[in-house]
Amino acid sequence: MIAIVQESDAALSVDRAFGAAVEGEAVVSEEGFSPRYDLDRWSGLITKPGHKLEGVSIKDKICFFPTAKGGIAAGWAFNDIRHKGIAPRAFIFGIANPVMIQGAIFAGITITEGWSRDPRGVIRTGDWVRVDPQRMTISVVRRARQGEGE
Amino acid sequence: MELTAEEQAILAGTRGEAPKRALEYQIELGKFCGARRFVPVTNVHMMGDIEVMGDAGLRYLKDEVALGARCVVGATTNARCIDFAHCARMGQDAAEVEKERELIDCLRDMGVITTDTCINYQTVYQPHLGEHVAWGDTGTVIYANSVFGARSNFESGPAALAAALTGRTLDYGFHLDEHRRGTFTVRLDAPLKDLADWGAVGKIVGESHQDYYAVPVFHGYAGMPTADELKHLGAALASYGSMGMFHFVGVTPEAPSVETALGNRKPEETLTIGAADLDRVYASYSLGDGDARLVVFSGPQQSLLEIRRLAELFEGRRIREGSSCFATTNGAILAQARKLGYADVLERAGVTLLEGVCFYILQNLTPMRIANGWRNMVSNSAKIVNIIGAHRFNTILRRTAQCVDIACTGVLK
Numbered sequence: 190m191i192a193i194v195q196e197s198d199a200a201l202s203v204d205r206a207f208g209a210a211v212e213g214e215a216v217v218s219e220e221g222f223s224p225r226y227d228l229d230r231w232s233g234l235i236t237k238p239g240h241k242l243e244g245v246s247i248k249d250k251i252c253f254f255p256t257a258k259g260g261i262a263a264g265w266a267f268n269d270i271r272h273k274g275i276a277p278r279a280f281i282f283g284i285a286n287p288v289m290i291q292g293a294i295f296a297g298i299t300i301t302e303g304w305s306r307d308p309r310g311v312i313r314t315g316d317w318v319r320v321d322p323q324r325m326t327i328s329v330v331r332r333a334r335q336g337e338g339e
Numbered sequence: 340m341e342l343t344a345e346e347q348a349i350l351a352g353t354r355g356e357a358p359k360r361a362l363e364y365q366i367e368l369g370k371f372c373g374a375r376r377f378v379p380v381t382n383v384h385m386m387g388d389i390e391v392m393g394d395a396g397l398r399y400l401k402d403e404v405a406l407g408a409r410c411v412v413g414a415t416t417n418a419r420c421i422d423f424a425h426c427a428r429m430g431q432d433a434a435e436v437e438k439e440r441e442l443i444d445c446l447r448d449m450g451v452i453t454t455d456t457c458i459n460y461q462t463v464y465q466p467h468l469g470e471h472v473a474w475g476d477t478g479t480v481i482y483a484n485s486v487f488g489a490r491s492n493f494e495s496g497p498a499a500l501a502a503a504l505t506g507r508t509l510d511y512g513f514h515l516d517e518h519r520r521g522t523f524t525v526r527l528d529a530p531l532k533d534l535a536d537w538g539a540v541g542k543i544v545g546e547s548h549q550d551y552y553a554v555p556v557f558h559g560y561a562g563m564p565t566a567d568e569l570k571h572l573g574a575a576l577a578s579y580g581s582m583g584m585f586h587f588v589g590v591t592p593e594a595p596s597v598e599t600a601l602g603n604r605k606p607e608e609t610l611t612i613g614a615a616d617l618d619r620v621y622a623s624y625s626l627g628d629g630d631a632r633l634v635v636f637s638g639p640q641q642s643l644l645e646i647r648r649l650a651e652l653f654e655g656r657r658i659r660e661g662s663s664c665f666a667t668t669n670g671a672i673l674a675q676a677r678k679l680g681y682a683d684v685l686e687r688a689g690v691t692l693l694e695g696v697c698f699y700i701l702q703n704l705t706p707m708r709i710a711n712g713w714r715n716m717v718s719n720s721a722k723i724v725n726i727i728g729a730h731r732f733n734t735i736l737r738r739t740a741q742c743v744d745i746a747c748t749g750v751l752k
Contacts, residue, residue: 207371221549221581225391226728229705237728256549259578260726261417261475262391264495269393286551286581287372287512288475291498294367302371 199326200311203281204303206322207290211299212330213251213278215316217308218242221256222280224266224292233275247277251318251327253308255283263292271296279320281308281327301327340369341376349505357408361501365509368498374509382466383414384459384474385499387446389439390420390702392496397438400445403500410450414503415464417476418457418640418667418697419443425693430710431703439702451503455695456669457639460487461566463671468592471514473502477577478570478639478722480513484584486569488592490514493551493583512551513583519593520602521556521586523548526611528559533738534645537568538721539620540612541575542736551581556600558588559611567642574639575721624724624735626751629714631735632659634746637667637698638723643675649690650681652743658689663711664746667693690746699727708732717745 220241222228229236233248270276279299282289293300299320308327312318315333320326342350350366352359365377389397421431421439443453454463459474460482466472466489473494474480483489492512494502502508512518525544531537544555555576564572564587576582586594594600636649649666658664666685668676673694676682682692701707708730716732718724719742724734737745737752745751 205371205373207367224729225699226726228729230393230729236731238731238733240728257551257581258549259477259545259581261386261477261493261495264386264475264497264499265392265396268395268399268497269391272393272395284550286583287493287498288477288495290371291368291495294371295364295497300371 200318200329201308201327202305203301203325203327206301206325207294208279208297208299208322210319210321210323211251211278212317212319213249215253215312215314215318216242216245216247216250217253217312217314218255219309221258222252222254223258223260223263224270225260225262226258230266230270231273233270248275250277251279251281251320252277253281253312257282257284257286257289261288263288264295265292267292267296267298271298281320340366340374346377355407357403357406358504360406361504364497365501365505369509372509372511374511376510377507378471378510378514379507380412380471380473380502382464382472383410383412383499383503384417384472384479385414385451385494385503386417386475386496387442387500388419388700389435389442390700392442397442397445400442404445404448408449408504410503411506412503413464414451415454415459416446416451417455418700419455419695420700420702422693422696425691429701430707431701435702454669457697458570458642458669461570461642462669471508473499473508475499478574480583481573481577481585482570484513484519485573485587485591518552519554519584520604521554521600522606523553523608523610524556524558524597524601524606526559526609527557528611529614529617531560531568533719534567534571535719535721535736535738536617537564537571538575539617539736541572542579542620542721542725543612543616544610545576545578545580545582548580548582551583553580553582554584554586555582556586556588556594556597556606558597564590567645570639571720571722578722578725621736626715626735627733629733631715631717631745631749631751632662633711633713633716634662634664634742635698635716635718635723636720636742637665637718638720638726640697641666641668641672643672646672646676646681646685648739649743650684652740653688653690654684656688656743656747658746659749662746662749664690665693665698666690667696667698670694699723705730717742717751
């Protein structure tokens with residue numbers, strides 16, 4: 190069953206945001222992220238053994254991560270994966286670090302930091318969501334069908 | 340943001356297109372970070388290599404050169420992905436090696452000093468208390484803030500390059516007093532006898548507090564930590580916790596006491612780390628279904644004192660047939676290690692000494708792992724044990740002498 194949600198029904202609001210408004214399929218992680226530590230930057234797959242999203246592609250997704258891991262690589266790496274065509278449409282961080290911000294802005298990838306509530310309570314992996322940096326909101330456009338995105 | 344007359348002139352293009360473009364990017368960052376102004380920097384340290392930048396990054400640098408980009412402050416480079424003396428034998432791509440040469444040429448054309456080191460703070464430049472710099476990688480930043488009392492945020496490649504071209508960075512984060520105060524305390528109640536122990540402390544504290552602005556205050560340590568010990572502590576905190584600063588009472592210039600480090604506020608949390616905590620860290624690693632044929636001393640690069648210690652431990656021994664052992668350092672230290680005979684001892688033992696790189700950054704590392712049949716990587720660096728996962732290594736932290744034994748016997752203890 191598909192539920193259409195009005196844009197005004199924001200699932201959550203964010204504290205800081207950059208980039209164009211984008212829509213895409215949500216990937217909601219319980220674990221933090223770093224492109225150096227976790228991502229195969231040639232396929233777009235999370236490859237770190239044991240990562241909560243191991244085997245998941247971030248390509249064209251709206252990626253929700255609670256934290257940023259260390260590493261300085263994202264500054265250049267986000268631009269690299271965008272040009273390789275394997276970048277996500279947006280990074281949504283609970284707590285980011287400067288590297289993630291610098292990298293996303295350099296690459297022109299939408300990024301937000303800080304959220305009004307834990308997205309795991311309102312957004313599921315596979316939901317189609319809209320990120321609106323101007324309004325500082327993230328909305329669910331339609332829910333994943335049962336079993337989708339799991 | 341408040342812009343000075345000079346900054347307004349840069350924005351108007353009076354110094355050329357490259358600094359104008361750099362300042363526009365910095366202003367965009369400033370809007371996100373809530374920075375109100377810029378602060379001049381005296382030194383920049385940047386990451387820039389083909390493995391992380393890719394073709395798009397190389398094109399960007401070529402554009403910058405074409406625009407006449409020039410550094411206006413001293414700018415040095417972090418470790419890179421290719422040691423040209425070893426790249427063919429290690430199976431690195433010839434085409435990427437050539438691109439790395441082009442990339443280095445671009446950086447030099449802009450006036451960047453290609454030191455290729457992640458331990459600039461031990462070998463190139465030591466900023467003083469209160470000095471504002473724009474550094475990356477993260478290990479360099481946390482060392483600058485925590486040991487020198489200098490001031491830097493994590494500045495990734497494009498941000499550091501922008502700072503080198505404009506001579507300034509955004510005044511936020513660890514440039515400001517309010518973020519430099521400790522937020523929680525950690526009592527060190529364990530003997531920390533090896534560099535790996537210091538990294539393990541960083542893992543314990545960092546993994547449980549993943550927050551750039553969490554600032555631990557270490558106290559209670561009976562001895563006086565060395566530069567290499569603080570290096571491994573900081574690198575692990577920055578890696579596991581994404582932390583940009585710690586206080587070590589009696590070491591950090593801003594931490595003569597716990598109370599001062601905390602800015603006379605109450606800590607959000609008080610932790611104690613004992614020997615059993617360290618034992619649990621070491622016990623948490625296992626070989627899985629592989630073998631222990633790869634031992635790495637890297638991430639950060641080895642100091643001269645670390646190289647000497649390795650030479651003492653490897654003296655008269657030999658890497659086990661079928662095993663590989665790598666140690667990475669920068670050109671300056673390798674030259675000294677050769678003069679002093681340490682490099683000869685290590686190479687006779689079968690250790691491959693790589694110059695100007697860090698192991699986890701190496702171009703083509705995943706294919707290299709597969710070609711060599713490496714499943715496990717053993718190291719005395721908690722940072723590299725954490726950072727190399729995307730290449731699908733199972734990683735194991737061990738103390739330095741144990742790592743040497745494993746390299747020579749193939750047996751993990």
